[in-house]
Amino acid sequence: MPLTPLVYWAQRHEDIYLRVELTDAQDIDVHVHENFLQFKAQGHGAKGQNEYEFSLEFLSPVKPEVIHRSTQRQVSITVKKGQHGWWERLTLKERKPVFLAPDFDRWLDESDAEMEIREKEEKKNRLKASRHKEEEGFISLKTAFLFVYNLVQFLGFSWIFVNMTVRLFIFGQDSLYDTFHTISDVMFFCQILAAVEVLNAAFGVVHSGVIPSLIQVVGRNFVLFIIFGSLEEMHNRPVVFFVFYLWSAIEIVRYPFYMLGCFNTEWKTLTWLRYTIWIPLYPLGVLAEAVAVIQSIPIFDETKLFSIPLPKALGTSISFSFVLYIYLVLMFLGLLINFRHLYKQRKRRFRTKKRKAN
Numbered sequence: 001m002p003l004t005p006l007v008y009w010a011q012r013h014e015d016i017y018l019r020v021e022l023t024d025a026q027d028i029d030v031h032v033h034e035n036f037l038q039f040k041a042q043g044h045g046a047k048g049q050n051e052y053e054f055s056l057e058f059l060s061p062v063k064p065e066v067i068h069r070s071t072q073r074q075v076s077i078t079v080k081k082g083q084h085g086w087w088e089r090l091t092l093k094e095r096k097p098v099f100l101a102p103d104f105d106r107w108l109d110e111s112d113a114e115m116e117i118r119e120k121e122e123k124k125n126r127l128k129a130s131r132h133k134e135e136e137g138f139i140s141l142k143t144a145f146l147f148v149y150n151l152v153q154f155l156g157f158s159w160i161f162v163n164m165t166v167r168l169f170i171f172g173q174d175s176l177y178d179t180f181h182t183i184s185d186v187m188f189f190c191q192i193l194a195a196v197e198v199l200n201a202a203f204g205v206v207h208s209g210v211i212p213s214l215i216q217v218v219g220r221n222f223v224l225f226i227i228f229g230s231l232e233e234m235h236n237r238p239v240v241f242f243v244f245y246l247w248s249a250i251e252i253v254r255y256p257f258y259m260l261g262c263f264n265t266e267w268k269t270l271t272w273l274r275y276t277i278w279i280p281l282y283p284l285g286v287l288a289e290a291v292a293v294i295q296s297i298p299i300f301d302e303t304k305l306f307s308i309p310l311p312k313a314l315g316t317s318i319s320f321s322f323v324l325y326i327y328l329v330l331m332f333l334g335l336l337i338n339f340r341h342l343y344k345q346r347k348r349r350f351r352t353k354k355r356k357a358n
């Protein structure tokens with residue numbers, strides 16, 4: 001005759017909990033099929049160390065997956081009900097088996113269980129609401145940060161653009177020769193700050209591509225700091241005017257476009273300009289930058305600035321102009337990558353708009 005352990009039970013709307021009074025249980029075997037559960041294990045029960053087993057025919061079918069956990073004192077079993085609901089008793093037969101008793105440690109009647117569900121639900125909702133609040137706080141902080149960043153850049157580039165335009169009207173051609181002296185400080189500031197755009201893209205703060213942003217920032221800063229900044233001979237060249245004018249022409253459109261975007265607003269003309277004027281400006285900008293690089297080559301050769309010293313056996317040094325030739329090729333590649341990126345952005349933008357309009 002097999003020995004039967006004491007079994008305590010309780011229920012919730014979704015689960016059945018069984019507690020089997022066996023200490024140090026081993027070789028536990030629990031099987032569930034439709035509404036039938038079979039249990040077998042070695043352990044220390046009411047009749048000492050022995051093999052114990054029991055079976056239960058549940059009131060309704062249960063799910064086949066069963067979770068059991070054994071501790072030094074007992075074996076806990078959780079069975080999922082086939083259908084969410086309250087059972088009036090555990091077993092199909094009205095007369096309960098003698099080894100079965102309610103587990104008063106976990107016992108709840110139907111209304112208590114419903115209350116428990118409601119409390120859990122409320123807790124979940126409270127957690128959701130507090131997470132939502134945190135997210136909202138983060139979003140508004142991000143929006144404020146982006147807005148201020150875009151505003152500062154807009155003001156900087158507007159100052160540059162307006163200043164250069166006014167000077168062009170007042171001084172005519174003469175103004176082309178002293179752009180660097182009048183504008184460079186603000187341009188340095190704006191272009192150093194533009195490194196933030198690479199970080200924004202890298203950390204997912206905005207949906208820009210990292211490579212296009214990097215090409216843009218590295219490309220411009222190379223021209224600004226290495227070609228213009230380090231060579232006094234370049235300061236009075238008209239090419240500085242064209243490079244600065246082309247850069248600022250796009251930025252006085254791009255940053256206000258982003259500022260409106262921070263508030264999910266747009267002004268159609270501005271959107272059209274942001275995604276269209278790069279078509280002539282970008283190649284012109286790269287052309288102006290290439291002219292600046294080409295003009296600087298003889299100066300680097302002559303001054304030997306940034307030249308790379310070589311061991312005596314090989315010769316004197318490698319001129320920095322060698323790096324500039326490589327850079328001219330990179331510029332061409334950078335132009336292709338960014339042109340393709342901006343073309344895709346333009347298509348995406350106008351395609352979405354058209355779809356929304358339909």
Ligand SMILES: CCCCCCCCCCCCC[C@@H](O)CC(=O)SCCNC(=O)CCNC(=O)[C@H](O)C(C)(C)COP(=O)(O)OP(=O)(O)OC[C@H]1O[C@@H](n2cnc3c(N)ncnc32)[C@H](O)[C@@H]1OP(=O)(O)O
Nearest residue numbers: 206207208209212213219250258278281282285331334345
């Ligand atoms: C790997 C390094 C190698 C280095 C090699 C160097 C090679 C040198 C190559 C040199 C070429 C550079 C030449 C260049 O300097 C010449 C000129 O600039 S000439 C002037 C004309 N230029 C332009 O028109 C380009 C202007 N620049 C840009 O458009 C961007 O910098 C660029 C990264 C190229 C593209 O922009 P982005 O990917 O950001 O596109 P979107 O505007 O569509 O933005 C995507 C979404 O992100 C949101 N966003 C982005 N930034 C912000 C922000 N600051 N604030 C708020 N929101 C932002 C934007 O709203 C879009 O959102 P959504 O998707 O919801 O619409």
